[in-house]
Amino acid sequence: MAGKVVLYYFNGRGKMESIRWLLTVAEVEFDEVHLTTRAQYEKLLSDGDLMFQQVPLVEIDGMKLIQTKAILNYIAEKYNLNGKDLADRVKVNMYSEGLMDLMEMIMVLPFTQDPKPKLENILTKAKERYLPVFEKALTGPIYLVGGRLSCADVQLLECTLMLEEKFPGILADFPCIKSFQGRMTIVPAIDRFLKPGSKRKPQPDENYVKTVMEVFQIKLPFL
Incomplete structure (x- = not known):
């Protein structure tokens, strides 16, 4: 019998946060091993656990x-x-990949010496390229694909909450997305995840950035 799911990552959002979200919505309990030292990372490498020398694991x-x-x-x-x-799955994947593209732009901000130009770029792309797609898709349907909850819906909620942290009011011109947010946040598992004390991570701070840089032996500036 398989044991509890274990996540190996930093004590922060990054690329693991979408995985935390999806496991939460699936109501799967998980433990976390937080990387805090270079030695931990090197142990994972020496054990052959990181195929491409990268986390998440x-x-x-x-x-x-x-x-x-x-x-x-x-x-x-x-x-x-x-x-x-299959037809639904490819739609889900298209939506998910678009959302990951947008979220990854936000993820690199803490590692950027001058985030202002990147913030402006994110705001423009979010309002002109990404959000209109989801606003149109949610004009009528409750969910993005096939009338049922998918990982794309979970990622859309995660992404729009991230955007609102950076740009309060960004959804003012996207009422269908805002209504979708309201529907999603009353799902019991999501409601619990959004409350203090859950395994949802806060916005990255200086300590998170410092830990990532030390573990990977990276020096600023690198973006």
Whole structure:
């Protein structure tokens, strides 16, 4: 019998946060091993756990999985959060990849010496490229694909909450997305995840950035 799911990552959001979100919505309990030292990372490397020398790493069902998209797809397939058929799945994946592109722009901000130009770029792209797609998709339907909850819906909620942290009021011109947020946040598992004391991580701070840089032996500026 497989044990509890274990996540190996820093004590912060990064690429692991979408995995935390999806496991939470699937109501899967998980433990976390937080990387705080270079030695921990080197141990994972020497044990052969990091195929491409990268985290996130997720231990699940007797396997050690790496690569964020692969992990998300596995969880989504296992817990019926990836559409009902092949046509639905490719739509879910298209939406998910677009959302990951946008979220990754936000993720690198703490590691940027001058974030202002990047913030302006994110705001422009969010309002002109990404949010209109989801506003149109949610004009009528409750969920993005096939009338059922998918990992794309979970990522859309995560992404829009991240955007609102940086740009309060950004959803003023996107009422369908705002209504979608309201529907999603009353899902019991999500409601619990959004409350203090959950495993949801706060916005990255200086300590998070310092730890990441030390573990990976990276020096600023690198962006």
